Amino acid sequence: MTSRSNRPKADQDPAEWLPPSADALCRYGADWTAAKLRWGLAVDELERDRLYDIAAGCGGTEVEFTPAP
Template structure:
């Protein structure tokens, strides 16, 4: 389990780009998940939701009910975004 945590913490192989935000937005996020915080720009919300979901599925990370519902809401409001992934080793 420690090796998997280390692999997750050092994963540089994901093709999903980081989304640049202002320092103010970054400070407002802190360590919240998508149930508590979303990007303020609607233009990238679909991309963010798809990439967040792919990362969760790729690493087999837990998703609580509130976070799942928020991600489903994002997906329902935005058609045409596929989430593709290969499970992490």
């Protein structure tokens, strides 16, 4: 992701912004989910629903994370 493509995202979650490239969507959803799990961060209902929608279209994509110390 370039800084130009990252600017519109700002601090928006997946309910508000998704990467413009369909090829990046599964990776983005997995990385976002991993960060939330790693740090024990809350997920609101809209964000959760969007992550489920992304995951439904991503077949065998796995989310891997290590819990933060």
